Amino acid sequence: MKVTGLEIDDDQVVARDGGFLAIRRVHLRNRRDDGSLSPQYLCDFAVRPYGLDAVVVVIWRRAGGHIEVLVRDALRPPLSLGRPADRQTIPDVRTYLHLTELVAGILESSDHGLEGLRHRAAEEVHEEAGYTVEPASVVTLGAASFPSPGSLAEKFHFVAVELAPDAPHSPPAGDGSPMEEGALTRWLDLDRALEMCVSGEIEDLKTEVGLRRFADHLREE
Secondary structure (H helix, E strand, O other): EEEEEEEEEEEEEEOOOOOOOOOEEEEEEEOOOOOOOOOOOEEEEEOOOOOEEEEEEEEEEEOOOEEEEEEEEEOOOHHHOOOOHHOOOOOOOOOOOOEEEEEEOOOOOOOOHHHHHHHHHHHHHHHHHHHOHHHOOOOOOOOEEEEOOOOOOOOEEEEEEEOOOOOOOOOOOOOHHHHOOOOOOEEEEEHHHHHHHOOOOOHHHHHHHHHHHHHHHHHHH
């Protein structure tokens, strides 16, 4: 039996109410290669009122013969509120008010093609890290990837940009939302950052993938 397509019986967006995310609820059936249809089933996944994909930026610099990467400790209420202890298979010792991540942001509807990707990356570097970079200096790190295909249609586009060791810096402006309050940036040695991904000191998957893509990029260079 092979599934060749989908038949949609009902399609609606629920629980938006002006928030950052909504649920698209679809009742559908599988169309099979023998012409039959499966029983109807429900598929829920998260959608945004704007934007679809995201850009993940490895900001890096050369420092004393080493490669350093910039990470950001950002407020993450879903992790703090959405992991009750009685539902964890292996208990977490952390409360996850903040999470260490690479700079990242949602691609907007005005961002088109590689030029748009580079533009958005440069905007996020300025907004979240306080550095000004030229979009043309942003390099891509391989193909985009789906982070959670069971619940999101979003793809992550991984890129990198090099800063001069003496690049001017200003306090990150953020996007004006309380969600951005208290975010801190810091520089880590690349090898140390990768070790932290394995040890669990860094637990953000897009950050580990971005750092490993970047390390591969350096070896190829």
